[in-house]
Amino acid sequence: MADETCLNSFDTLPSGFDSGALSDFQVPESSPHPWTYSLSSRTAPRWLNNVLKEIDALRHLERNWDSYGAPRVNRQTLLEAANLLGELARPRTPAPSVVPTSDGAVQLEWHTRGIDLEVRWASPTIVHVCLEDLSGVLAPIDDDLRYDFLPLKAALRELTSRG
Amino acid sequence: MTALPAFESPPVTEVVVSAQFEPLPKFAIPQMGLLWQRFRAQYPRTEQHPALPSVVERLGIRSAMEPQFRFEIEREPAVRLWFLNETGDQLVQVQGDRFIRNWRRVPNSDRLYPRFYNSILPRFTEDYRAFCQFLQDEQIGQPVVNQIEVSYINNIVMGDAWHAHGDLGRMFRGWSRDALLDRTLESINLRASYFLKDAAGEFLGRLHAVIQSGYRTEPGATEDEAVFVFTLTARGRPLGEGEQGMFEFVELAHREIVLSFAKMTTDEAHAIWRMKPA
Amino acid sequence: MPYVDDATIGDEERLLRRVRQGWIIPDHNRGRWRPSKAAFQNSEDGSPMSVHLAAVLEVAGLPLTAALAGHEGYGLVSLKAGLVRALGQIVVRDPLPTDPAHGLVVGNKTESRRKQMMEASEWVTPQDRPLPPEKA
Numbered sequence: 001m002a003d004e005t006c007l008n009s010f011d012t013l014p015s016g017f018d019s020g021a022l023s024d025f026q027v028p029e030s031s032p033h034p035w036t037y038s039l040s041s042r043t044a045p046r047w048l049n050n051v052l053k054e055i056d057a058l059r060h061l062e063r064n065w066d067s068y069g070a071p072r073v074n075r076q077t078l079l080e081a082a083n084l085l086g087e088l089a090r091p092r093t094p095a096p097s098v099v100p101t102s103d104g105a106v107q108l109e110w111h112t113r114g115i116d117l118e119v120r121w122a123s124p125t126i127v128h129v130c131l132e133d134l135s136g137v138l139a140p141i142d143d144d145l146r147y148d149f150l151p152l153k154a155a156l157r158e159l160t161s162r163g
Numbered sequence: 164m165t166a167l168p169a170f171e172s173p174p175v176t177e178v179v180v181s182a183q184f185e186p187l188p189k190f191a192i193p194q195m196g197l198l199w200q201r202f203r204a205q206y207p208r209t210e211q212h213p214a215l216p217s218v219v220e221r222l223g224i225r226s227a228m229e230p231q232f233r234f235e236i237e238r239e240p241a242v243r244l245w246f247l248n249e250t251g252d253q254l255v256q257v258q259g260d261r262f263i264r265n266w267r268r269v270p271n272s273d274r275l276y277p278r279f280y281n282s283i284l285p286r287f288t289e290d291y292r293a294f295c296q297f298l299q300d301e302q303i304g305q306p307v308v309n310q311i312e313v314s315y316i317n318n319i320v321m322g323d324a325w326h327a328h329g330d331l332g333r334m335f336r337g338w339s340r341d342a343l344l345d346r347t348l349e350s351i352n353l354r355a356s357y358f359l360k361d362a363a364g365e366f367l368g369r370l371h372a373v374i375q376s377g378y379r380t381e382p383g384a385t386e387d388e389a390v391f392v393f394t395l396t397a398r399g400r401p402l403g404e405g406e407q408g409m410f411e412f413v414e415l416a417h418r419e420i421v422l423s424f425a426k427m428t429t430d431e432a433h434a435i436w437r438m439k440p441a
Numbered sequence: 442m443p444y445v446d447d448a449t450i451g452d453e454e455r456l457l458r459r460v461r462q463g464w465i466i467p468d469h470n471r472g473r474w475r476p477s478k479a480a481f482q483n484s485e486d487g488s489p490m491s492v493h494l495a496a497v498l499e500v501a502g503l504p505l506t507a508a509l510a511g512h513e514g515y516g517l518v519s520l521k522a523g524l525v526r527a528l529g530q531i532v533v534r535d536p537l538p539t540d541p542a543h544g545l546v547v548g549n550k551t552e553s554r555r556k557q558m559m560e561a562s563e564w565v566t567p568q569d570r571p572l573p574p575e576k577a
Contacts, residue, residue: 066461068491068510069484076217084389087224094575096465099477103485109477112469112575118478123185124217124260125309130552134470142552146309147400148366 024110047095048085054098056104071104077121082105084119084127088156091135113162117155131155167418171437175276177267177316180287182409183217186260190298195244195257198297201284204253206246214242214258219310220368220398227269227367238421250274255290262306263292279417285412288410297408308409310368312398313416317422318379321389324431328376328389334432335374350376359399359419367412368399370419372427393428395420444489444547446531452523455495456532456544457508458563460516467572474568476517477519481558482550489545494534495519497542505565508542518562 058073096108107120114134131141202217243258256263264287325333329348332338359367373394378387397416401408464480487545493508
């Protein structure tokens, strides 16, 4: 959402940007999302809410949560992980394991359907992807992704399609 | 390269230029206070605000403009600092992973849009370099910029050309002047996103266009004025290494925004804003 | 001070590593619960990966699960010292006042090395419960 600071008094719908723009956008009462009650337009997997709760729960981990001095998990990376799932997970995508790492990052892991896929947020903007396809259909990946997530999207699509 | 269109009286009310970089853990609130000492003469006022989340345009992931989930983030110390000039129309915003420079039109001011190459870009450059020099002097580290963003926010005020939000088609192309429904349009919120690519055709980022209906209350006015808030934001990665790569994107972004602004608005609107021949 | 590999720790000696519940993941490809690679990392501040030397516990007459004291609910895996050395690591003793069996596995832990540690690790605390059905 746009910055909340009121500068000029505009009553409009939120722009959806966090650009640092100062124009005030107050949310009037608006109609609910047009697909709220539709069954046929469902695009989220059934496990999504539970996994989002697991991700959310990681923000409560205190320092030394791993018994080896780990810092608290970076909150921005939790948001990025949640948004990625919301964007790329489909109804037949299997649920990932949600794993905090000792350097304060979060990792999503899938080990099923012949695919080992690990997605770890090295920072809020850089994602490390490890992919191994036991069937050999997908080429292995062990790389940092920053701007191009197509390889990750392709991996999840393949994983979903094997369900 | 196509010459950029220009308007004598554009409806722009705010311009934002933002550089997002890999987080600098040593750039925290105390260091922001020290930074202000360097900006204080020009920006004597400060405000504190919550930090903005980081945003990256990615290929394969839908537009970064609509993050789907927002957690209840525990209240943390305010970590975005504003430095404002006396009149409040120029400001710098800093946080651990962002440097932002704003110009905005203040109410009841006759100050005009100060122009991108005459003022917006030079002032961003000057302040950004001062910021980098501070980071170097304090041994905090240098910014590794991962996203740049340029936004133009325009307020198209109701006037002779249009009288209600249903007159959208008189200001914006691609929208029929015939009403969609035989009913009064109450509000509208249109969003479009387009890919930005470099000269080699590689993904750079996105151009976002948002048209929203709204109302403006000017101080002293007895009635609200209907407006369209038309926001164009170009966000993407640097075009190369270092500062030059960042500035190349800033200029590309400005160009894309100006061209898009002209293409998305009607000839009738251009006449109101006094478009100059190319 | 740079670490020096301790030759008195034989290659066959078992190194024990605690694994918190969140690091024990279902692996349907391998048909078992196993530790995530995340369990085999250096600490955030760069300090090496902590382990416990099984031999020290055994000499003290303690069960291997003594390494879990104060960490109920954690799992415990073992790795052979020779394996981690083959992955470019150094193994040193690092006894602590409250933890005489404490040791360190020193070295850069790339994705590949962590994967190999994970695959070679064996459960000291059995993880026999059935895998959950795959959720989709």
